[in-house]
Amino acid sequence: MIHLVEHFFSIQGEGRYVGVPSLFFRLGGCNMRCVGFGTHITAPDGTTIVGCDTAYAVDKEHFASQWRAIDETQTLIDILNSYAIPYSVDVVFTGGEPLLFASELAPFVEYLVARGHRVTFETNGSVALDFDAYPAYRECTFALAVKLSNSGEPHHRRINPKAIDSMATHAREAFFKFTLQASTIEDAQAEIAPIIALAPALGVYCMPISDSKAAIEAVCLEVIAFCKMHGYTYSDRLHIRIWDAIQGV
Secondary structure, three states, X not given: OEEEEEEEEEEOOOHHHOOOXXXXXXXXXXXXXXXXXXXXXXXXXXXXXXXXXXXHHXXXXXXXXXXXXXXXXXXXXXXXXXXXXXXXXXXXXXXXOHHHHHHHHHHHHHHHHXXXXXXXXXXXXXXXXXXXXXXXXXXXXXXXXXXXXXXXXXXXXXXXXHHHHHXXXXXXXXXXXXXXXXXXXXXXXXXXXXXXXXXXXXXXXXXXXXXXXXHHHHHHHHHHHHHHHHOOEEOOOHHHHHHXXXXXX
16 A cells, blocks of 8 residues: 555656646655754644655654555556646656555556656655566666755665665666755755766766745755756656645745
């Protein structure tokens, strides 16, 4: 069974495929909480949750009542076909941490790959994936949003070298995506360098931590300067630039 938080047709806002029309499936549940990112979200019971900008897809205790339980692949296919979209539009799984549901999603991924969709998983890179058991994942793209210490998560939870190497080796495509903030940007390279050394052939994208247009504006120039210094690619958060803090777009 998977927990579906929301689905929506929009454009990719981050990473290598910024601006590409994409159908998003956001799944609920994560193996991290990332309280260091400091975003505050109010739960249905009025509790203030601190974490990433999608804490509503992470905190099962407070948000599970808003998640939809799905235990049949056909339900996901029906959702896909309910949209009036190009036949082979990009499909993006995000979260939370979507690879927690790799086995449950495998039949749907096989269906999408067979139809010619580019399938992207936005993952924190800490969950190992069995490419032999689920060969359809070899045809997918993995945006490895590996967390740095600014997430508040301990190193042993954030960094899984075997998982990163496996996705870099076996997937059709993978790239790194790091979230930076002004207070820790001076020390970020010391953390990023050993991570990207695990898969040196992959592209590296850096983007500002943000849950609003104002937050992007506050740090984007520093992130751009960081990218120029180290030869990385700057990634804006286009969906936040356009829709600010609105969810489901």
